[in-house]
Amino acid sequence: MAGTLLAPLSGTPLERLVQVAMERGYTAQGEMFSVTDMGRLAQEALGCQAEVLYGGLGGPNRDHVLQHLVAGHPLLIPYDEDFNHEPCQRKGHKAHWAVSAGVLLGVQGMPSLGYEEDPELPGLFHPAPGTPRQPPSLPEEGSPGAVYLLAKQGKSWHYQLWDYDQVRDSNLQLTDFSPSRAADGREYVVPVGGVRAGLCGQALLLRPQDSGH
Numbered sequence: 001m002a003g004t005l006l007a008p009l010s011g012t013p014l015e016r017l018v019q020v021a022m023e024r025g026y027t028a029q030g031e032m033f034s035v036t037d038m039g040r041l042a043q044e045a046l047g048c049q050a051e052v053l054y055g056g057l058g059g060p061n062r063d064h065v066l067q068h069l070v071a072g073h074p075l076l077i078p079y080d081e082d083f084n085h086e087p088c089q090r091k092g093h094k095a096h097w098a099v100s101a102g103v104l105l106g107v108q109g110m111p112s113l114g115y116e117e118d119p120e121l122p123g124l125f126h127p128a129p130g131t132p133r134q135p136p137s138l139p140e141e142g143s144p145g146a147v148y149l150l151a152k153q154g155k156s157w158h159y160q161l162w163d164y165d166q167v168r169d170s171n172l173q174l175t176d177f178s179p180s181r182a183a184d185g186r187e188y189v190v191p192v193g194g195v196r197a198g199l200c201g202q203a204l205l206l207r208p209q210d211s212g213h
Contacts, residue, residue, distance in 0.1 A: 001099045001152060002074040002206050003046045012045055020045045027189050032097065033177075034191045035202040038076060042206055049207040056201040057168040062141055068205050069103040069149070070135050072127075076100075076204040077151070079170040085153040087162055087170035092195040093178040102150035104161055107136050174199040 003012045021027040024044075026037040039050035057065055057077070069075060081096040082088035111125045114133020118124040127133055139146035147164035175196045181188065191198040 001101075001154070002042070002076055003048075005074040005099070005101055006046060006048050006206060006208055017041065017045050025189065028187045031188050033095070033189065033195055034198040035076075035078065035204055036198075037191070038097075039204050042076075042204065046206070047209055049209060051205040051207075053203045053205060054201065056172050057164070057203060058141065058172075062164075062168075063138055065203070065205070066103060066105075066138050066147065067135065068207075069100060070105075072102075073205065073207050074099055074101055075149075076206065077149075077167060077171055078174055078199040078202065079167060080174065081153055085156045085160060087166045089170055089173050091176045092174040092199065093176060093180075095174055095178070095195060095199060096153055098151045098153045098167075100149045100151040101159065103164075104148040104150065105136055106139060106146040111136055171199075171203065172201050174201075 003010075003017075018027070018030055021030075021032070021037075021041050024037075024041070026032060026034065026041055032038050032041075035052050039052050042048055042050045053061055053065065055061055065075060077098050077100060078095055079087045079098055080090040080092065080094040081098075082094070085098075088094065114128055114131045115125040116128045118126060148161040149164055149167055150159050151162050151167070152159045175194075177188075177190060177195050
């Protein structure tokens with residue numbers, strides 16, 4: 001999904017991604033418990049720039065993540081998936097990947113130049129294509145209901161809006177390997193230090209190869 005966002009016309013088949021991941025020893029069953037390995041896979045198979053984010057989606061990382069999304073680049077986030085695909089907290093037992101393709105920001109004033117109002121939803125503004133624009137001022141951390149990620153999990157048919165803080169909190173508590181997976185008799189590739197070392201508080205920022213940092 002992230003590859004489609006990075007290069008809409010080229011598209012890398014899923015089979016190719018799985019094949020490369022298995023050849024490199026990143027996965028046994030299609031699982032991916034390492035953000036670092038996912039970054040290496042993205043760079044090799046998608047030909048993009050990959051930056052691993054450490055220390056969670058909050059604090060000083062928050063503005064960096066939001067500016068990345070406002071610029072139109074995809075974000076890959078490991079999180080615990082609830083029955084409706086939304087983020088929850090299960091200590092990593094339901095760990096999955098989601099791709100975020102955008103962000104909905106609640107801002108106080110009308111956006112500056114470079115945005116146009118949605119024809120059907122008054123008060124919703126989109127970046128105007130091909131127009132230079134001033135990025136909106138980002139809402140302060142802790143202000144209620146101000147930031148939502150436009151996100152999608154692989155098994156879901158459609159994008160959902162997830163509260164940024166819920167995604168941040170789910171990502172920060174990925175510590176344990178699922179007991180049901182551990183007991184299913186199959187082999188999995190889990191990094192040294194387990195799920196906590198491979199996924200907890202980490203995310204992956206992807207950019208086209210030719211874009212600036």
